[in-house]
Amino acid sequence: MQQEVVLAMLAKEPAYGYALRARLSAALGPLGDAMNAGQIYVTLTRLEKAGLVASEEATSTEGPARKVYGLTSAGQERVGAWLAEVSWPRPDLAEFHLKLVAAAAAGLADPLAIVDQQRRELLRRLRDAQRAAMAEPDRSDAALLLEGIVLRLQADLRWLEACERNWTERRGNL
Amino acid sequence: MSDTADTPVLRTRGLRKQYGKGEVLVRAVAGVDLDVASGETVAVMGPSGCGKSTLLHVLGGLDRPSEGEVWLDGRRIDRLGEKALARMRREAVGFVFQGFHLMDELTAVENVELSALLAGNSPRAARRRATELLERVGLADRAGFLPAALSGGQRQRVAIARALCNEPRVVLADEPTGNLDSAATLDVLRLFESLHEAGHTLVIVTHDDRIAATADRLISMRDGAFVDETRLAGGTSGKLGALAGLEG
Known part of the structure; x- marks a missing residue:
């Protein structure tokens, strides 16, 4: 599990480990099944060592004492930087998706602004790939590879359109 | 001017x-x-209805x-009278539409030369210009075809030749x-690219990412x-390899 994702899920408010896991499961649906609970605790421990997360024992009348995890100011900074960074050319759909979810939940950034930023980057690459494709003679080997790049970029751009629609509607419903 | x-x-x-007015x-x-x-x-990109x-x-x-206000070439056009406006459209603006808007009963070359004729050119000059443009869009051998005998991509290329006529x-x-379709889109992209290289000024409204990506400048429009x-x-050259799984 990427550390930044765990951090971002804490941006809205501190949470118990299991609540954190529930937040991720809600955002990822069946894709979240691959995560195991242990992973999250290992990541939290690392983050705490790095000074990005601080924990507190919550007193409880029944059952064992549980830790509540929250962001330190360094952690908050890291989340802000992660939201602003564009992750292409290694697109990680889940990471980008969680970025939008976390940004909206914590009110840290406008999901639509993140979508716009990503779109700009993808369109620049599409422009380059297309220019390279147009410069190739028809049916050259290189043209075929470039066509593959163009089609992938188009697929990503279509998904961004879906993200835009979805987050526009949600914002309207707030 | x-x-x-x-x-x-x-x-x-x-x-x-x-x-409309009031509630509508x-x-x-x-x-x-x-x-x-x-x-x-x-x-200019944006969702339908933007x-x-x-x-x-x-x-x-x-x-x-x-x-x-709308200014074209240093001249304010939003207050022109109907006649002057029509003349301005004919002489200073070329239009390309999604549905091509060709005259079905005219051949490709006749469609292209029509706007030159309307602008007052002699039939001979108009035909010469139209023939030249069809060659430029790669359709010299289709000059005598009716639109119905042309593919969608070819029709759009005729429409682009027509837009350039004056x-x-x-x-x-x-x-x-x-x-x-995708292949015809690539032809049109190539054509717009060559217009761009030849120094033409283009404004394209679209929600096709591929054509938007040929622009120098992209504007997003909402509401x-x-x-x-x-x-x-001036973007990302050199990073294409990473998109294809080639590092470095």
Whole structure:
């Protein structure tokens, strides 16, 4: 599990480990099944060592004492930087998706602004790939590879359109 | 009229266009300031109904704004009379539409030369110009074909040749690849690219990412207003390898 994702899920408010896991499961649906609970605790421990997360024992009348995890100011900074960074050319759909979810939940950034930023980057690459494709003679080997790049970029751009629609509607419903 | 490089070919200030009134008032264009420089390709993207087609119509004098100014080549056009406006459209603007808008009963070359004839050129000069343009769009051998005998991509290329017939100051295109398959889209992209290289000024409204990506500048439009603007030129060369799984 990427550390930044765990951090971002804490941006809205501190949470118990299991609540954190529930937040991720809600955002990822069946894709979240691959995560195991242990992973999250290992990541939290690392983050705490790095000074990005601080924990507190919550007193409880029944059952064992549980830790509540929250962001330190360094952690908050890291989340802000992660939201602003564009992750292409290694697109990680889940990471980008969680970025939008976390940004909206914590009110840290406008999901639509993140979508716009990503779109700009993808369109620049599409422009380059297309220019390279147009410069190739028809049916050259290189043209075929470039066509593959163009089609992938188009697929990503279509998904961004879906993200835009979805987050526009949600914002309207707030 | 001014022809200096720093006068924008197209300029709008406080442009608004609305339809209806009261509860059914639609603000299709809600305050747009735009400058398009000579030789620039600008793409306007946005969801259906965001006002981009209306904007294009107002830019080309097909429709009048409710408020604001439109300048073409240093000349204010939103207050021109009907006759002067029609003349301006014929001589200074080339239009390309999603549905091609060719005359079904005219051949390709006749469709192209028609606008030259309407602008007062001799039949001989008009035919020469049309033949030249069809060659340029790669359709010299289809000059005598009716639109019905041409593919979608070929029809759009005829429409682009027609748009260029009177050497317009600006070409305005409304979803030019909207009715085309992938191969025909690539032909049209190549053609727009060559127009760009030849120094033409282009404004394209579209939701096709591929054609938007050919622009120098990309404007996002939502609810009648510009919400984002990006310069695409001078981007990422060298990173394409990473997109194909080649590192470094």
